[in-house]
Amino acid sequence: MAFPWNRGDGQDQTAPADARRRARGRRARQEEARVESSRSTREQRHERLAWGIGAGLLVLVIGIVVFGFYQEFYRPPRVWAGSVRDQEFKMGDLVERIRVLQGLSGQVDLSTVPFEYLRNLLNAEVLRQAAPNLGFSLTDEDIDGVIRAQFYPAVPEGQQSDPGQLDEEFRNNYQIFLARTGLADTDFRVIVREQLALQQLGLMLGRSIPETTEQVEVEWIRSEIEGRIDVGAVRARLGSEKTGDGEEFAKVAGEVGVPGGFADQTGYVGWVPKGAFPELDGALFGDEERDLPPLEVGEISGPIFTQDGIYIVHLLTGPTDREFSNQMRNKLNIELVTKWQTDQQLRGANEGWLRMNFNSKWYAWVADQVRLSAPRVAPGQQGAPGQGPPGSQGAPGGQGFPGGQR
Incomplete structure (x- = not known):
């Protein structure tokens, strides 16, 4: 039997025990919360690290793709291939000019054409800049006359013809030629201008050949x-x-x-x-x-x-x-033009106003780009009277001039 004077002592004995249990519970909950917080922090850290690695890899992949695109597609056409004083030609210009040649001839020899055509581009620009001092120039009317002479329909002797109909046939012939070769009018006119300039240079140098x-x-x-x-x-x-x-x-x-x-x-x-x-x-x-x-x-x-x-x-x-026979006079004339071009190249290289930037890497790139455009027409199928550009036979200035067969 509990005596009244003994109740306070029992309560005093149980109170510390309850406090200790509560304290242990608080500590356990605090420890559990701390552990949970630590686990959550680690998980968040791992998650952020994973996102960081993923973002880094994504940036790396995008960077590789962008760099590859820049190196393979954006940069090459814009790299300079050659220059004559302030006139610069890019690799893209060279590819486009070779495609013009491809359109005219139906096919090109990629083992030699890229370098030769770059040299021809520079030769044409050298001649264009030198023309005023040489005493000759070309007008749009000169170009029109050559194109008209090449594509204007021939009228049989003694046959009546309608000038309007002949003009229409001329326009049709020219448009068929451009369509079948894949050329623009501006591209073909550039070729005609360069060929005429070579012809005028050949005529000028030919005057030095004795009888x-x-x-x-x-x-x-x-x-x-x-x-x-x-x-x-x-x-x-x-x-x-x-x-x-x-x-x-x-x-x-x-x-x-x-x-x-x-x-x-x-x-x-x-x-x-x-x-x-x-x-x-x-x-x-x-x-x-x-x-x-x-x-x-x-x-x-x-x-x-x-x-x-x-x-x-x-x-x-x-x-x-x-x-001279006509054949040998023409051959000697061609060699005089070739020598003039070679002398100008050497002079330009020595004086620093003619430069070329062409090596095996760019040679391969140009060849690959040209291969992407298959021959547009079979040789001899340009669909115009007089195959090839003007002057392609005989006089200096034809396709493949200077040089000539042996």
Whole structure:
């Protein structure tokens, strides 16, 4: 039995125990909250880290894509390929000009065309800038006249024609040509202007060619540089250089020679002036600087390697003063234009006003871009009277000029 005087002591004994239990509960809850808070903080930290890594990877991927796009598509067309004084040409300009050539010819040789066409671009710009000092200029009327002469329909002799109908046919012919080649009128007019400028340069330089000059009569055997003909074996068939006691020259030439526009099927070329074939001048006329005597009459040269091919030359008649054939006058005229262009290139490079920026990397890029545009027409199918651009035959200024066949 609890006595009244003992109740306060029991309550006093239970109170500290309850307080301790409550304190332990508070501490447990606080510890649990702390642990939970720590866990939540770690999870938030991990989540932020994951988002950060993901965002970083996304930025990296986007950066790689943007950089790749910049390197492969945006930058290359804007890289300068060459310049003449203040006129600069980009890689994109070069690609577009090669596509113009592709439209005109139906196909291009990507093993040589990119560099050659860049050089032609610079040559054309050099000539454009030099034209006023050379004393000639071209007008829009000149360009119109050439285009009209090329595409205007021919009227049979004695036949009546309606001028209005002829004008309509001319416009149709020209538009068909532009459509089939994929060219714009402005593109074609640029080509015409450049060809006419070359023709005028050729005419100007041609005035320095005399009426007569010393020429030698020759025949030769020409083979392609990449051909399968063993020129050593061919030369052995002809016998010694002096006596030529081997097989008949014309017979061998007919069997293995590759005519290039100047020799007939037997290898006969005819009379050749000095300078018409600069790389053969040493054999035909001698070279005092290199102490190289010319071939003697009847002598057969060894293989002569040139940019155009490999030649074995037989001298038939020594130097004789005589008039030029039309073919040789034109060939010499072409070589004079080539020399003028080469001299201008060297002068420009030495004086710093002509520059080129072209290496294997940019060569490959240009070739790849041109391959993307397949030939627009088959060769010979441009659909216009007179295939190719004006001046493509004969006079200097034609497609592929300067140079010419051998």
